[in-house]
Amino acid sequence: MGASRRDHLVETALKLFCRDGYQATGIDKILAEAGCAKMTLYNHFKSKDELILAALHRRDEQFRNAFMRAIERQAGTPRERLSAIFDVLQAWFEAPDFSGCMFINASAEFGDPDDPIHAAAAEHKRLILGYFRQLAAAAAAADPDQLAEGLMLLMEGAIVMRHVAGQADAARRARASAQVLIDQALS
Amino acid sequence: MGASRRDHLVETALKLFCRDGYQATGIDKILAEAGCAKMTLYNHFKSKDELILAALHRRDEQFRNAFMRAIERQAGTPRERLSAIFDVLQAWFEAPDFSGCMFINASAEFGDPDDPIHAAAAEHKRLILGYFRQLAAAAAAADPDQLAEGLMLLMEGAIVMRHVAGQADAARRARASAQVLIDQALS
DNA sequence: TCGTATATAGACAGATCGGTCTGTCTTGTC
DNA sequence: GACAAGACAGACCGATCTGTCTATATACGA
Numbered sequence: 001m002g003a004s005r006r007d008h009l010v011e012t013a014l015k016l017f018c019r020d021g022y023q024a025t026g027i028d029k030i031l032a033e034a035g036c037a038k039m040t041l042y043n044h045f046k047s048k049d050e051l052i053l054a055a056l057h058r059r060d061e062q063f064r065n066a067f068m069r070a071i072e073r074q075a076g077t078p079r080e081r082l083s084a085i086f087d088v089l090q091a092w093f094e095a096p097d098f099s100g101c102m103f104i105n106a107s108a109e110f111g112d113p114d115d116p117i118h119a120a121a122a123e124h125k126r127l128i129l130g131y132f133r134q135l136a137a138a139a140a141a142a143d144p145d146q147l148a149e150g151l152m153l154l155m156e157g158a159i160v161m162r163h164v165a166g167q168a169d170a171a172r173r174a175r176a177s178a179q180v181l182i183d184q185a186l187s
Numbered sequence: 188m189g190a191s192r193r194d195h196l197v198e199t200a201l202k203l204f205c206r207d208g209y210q211a212t213g214i215d216k217i218l219a220e221a222g223c224a225k226m227t228l229y230n231h232f233k234s235k236d237e238l239i240l241a242a243l244h245r246r247d248e249q250f251r252n253a254f255m256r257a258i259e260r261q262a263g264t265p266r267e268r269l270s271a272i273f274d275v276l277q278a279w280f281e282a283p284d285f286s287g288c289m290f291i292n293a294s295a296e297f298g299d300p301d302d303p304i305h306a307a308a309a310e311h312k313r314l315i316l317g318y319f320r321q322l323a324a325a326a327a328a329a330d331p332d333q334l335a336e337g338l339m340l341l342m343e344g345a346i347v348m349r350h351v352a353g354q355a356d357a358a359r360r361a362r363a364s365a366q367v368l369i370d371q372a373l374s
Numbered sequence: 375t376c377g378t379a380t381a382t383a384g385a386c387a388g389a390t391c392g393g394t395c396t397g398t399c400t401t402g403t404c
Numbered sequence: 405g406a407c408a409a410g411a412c413a414g415a416c417c418g419a420t421c422t423g424t425c426t427a428t429a430t431a432c433g434a
Binding site for chain 1: 210286287316333342344345347363
Binding site for chain 1: 390391392393394395
């Protein structure tokens with residue numbers, strides 16, 4: 001039961017951090033929502049920051065898994081998968097409780113690049129970029145790195161325009177620009 | 188002297204909010220840095236949130252002014268100005284104390300779209316996009332809206348990759364992708 | 375010179391925060 | 405049935421937060 005209690009805490013914290021932010025979510029709110037005692041939390045985590053790190057780590061695994069799986073389910077050829085990125089992104093944007101990227105938000109609240117929380121966010125973005133590089137290489141792009149980076153910028157930009165400016169169809173618009181980059185790189 | 192006291196408070200708050208974040212910056216820290224009494228602040232602003240709004244409003248004006256001026260100083264023709272966006276962006280990224288976009292960060296901390304602070308951030312992004320539309324139209328792009336949105340996504344994505352992932356040359360890389368979009372739209 | 379407005383310093387209230395500690399209860403195992 | 409591990413509830417601590425209040429000092433205009 002020990003591991004599942006810890007898991008339950010991480011899941012609950014993840015949901016609240018995502019919805020309300022990190023500093024705005026108090027320990028007590030997490031405990032009340034999870035139905036846990038305070039000492040249960042502090043037996044599993046040294047501090048709130050460690051709980052945040054655990055939540056980000058879980059989110060990274062969940063997101064990358066679901067993201068890659070959805071892209072590969074959506075399209076078969078490497079070339080189609082490059083534009084499928086933005087179809088999957090659009091589906092995410094249409095969630096009614098969309099509240100931005102947890103890693104961008106974490107970097108905003110923990111601005112120091114040396115903060116382990118900021119570093120975890122950086123690592124997440126690096127892993128996504130690495131996946132795009134794999135896709136671009138598999139599609140035999142002229143310059144896989146440049147294409148991957150271009151698509152990455154469009155994706156992050158779309159997340160920002162969806163969250164900050166409320167552009168509900170940001171990913172659909174991004175797809176049009178992505179197609180230009182893809183066509184140019186695979187001509 | 189009243190207006191200048193208020194101005195000084197806004198400037199000081201702006202600097203601290205930018206460096207340390209909004210919730211992490213306490214009223215007392217702002218007052219100490221500005222050398223002001225607490226009642227001076229609360230005579231000019233109803234609450235901390237109003238001070239944040241005033242700081243964001245000032246930042247919006249300062250940033251858009253400097254940004255547009257720098258682009259127009261850097262390049263003469265409309266077409267050149269479209270790619271000059273990313274030269275100016277790169278110069279911003281190279282500031283040693285770069286700490287991301289205050290409006291993206293504000294949206295992260297104040298996630299509710301109905302929050303006036305979040306709304307101010309949305310408005311800022313809309314104004315920047317509007318400026319890009321002007322540039323794209325002046326350059327006689329085939330579809331000015333699509334080009335402007337593509338460049339906007341690349342810019343916001345570059346800001347994210349610079350701040351979150353620490354990519355110091357994010358704008359330079361974005362410029363390469365931007366050139367593809369520009370060339371395609373002005374062919 | 376005398377008010378008036380605005381500045382100052384700083385105590386204070388009320389709430390909330392992260393984190394520690396005590397003591398009780400449940401659960402699984404031998 | 406006895407024991408140990410771990411979860412429970414919740415008091416408690418010191419620090420910090422926003423915002424209010426009082427009392428004093430200073431500058432300016434009639």
